[in-house]
Amino acid sequence: MNWQQYISLNPEVMTGKPVIKGTRITVELLLERLGNGWTMEQLMESFPHLSPDSIRACLLYAADSVRNEIIHNIAA
Structure with missing residues (x-):
């Protein structure tokens, strides 16, 4: 499944x-x-406008969002 089918910005x-x-x-x-x-x-x-696929698309969107995060290790 592709989240872009269900989610817009x-x-x-x-x-x-x-x-x-x-x-x-x-x-x-x-x-x-x-x-x-x-x-x-x-x-x-x-x-009522939601479908199981549109809800799963939200999870895929979240996964894509954190997949592309850049993590910086900042020493305290």
Whole structure:
């Protein structure tokens, strides 16, 4: 699966935060809820525009985001 199929970044929508295409539902919100123990079923019930694939796309987006991080070791 390719997260770009489900997630868009547009400066005109939610100030450019990544959202589920066609919605104002941010990836950040969904990741936060998943991290707090929400199930996919609970997310889809609360946000009827979501599909299992759109939720998984958020996880793939997050993985891509941290994969490209540059880590600097700063001595204390």
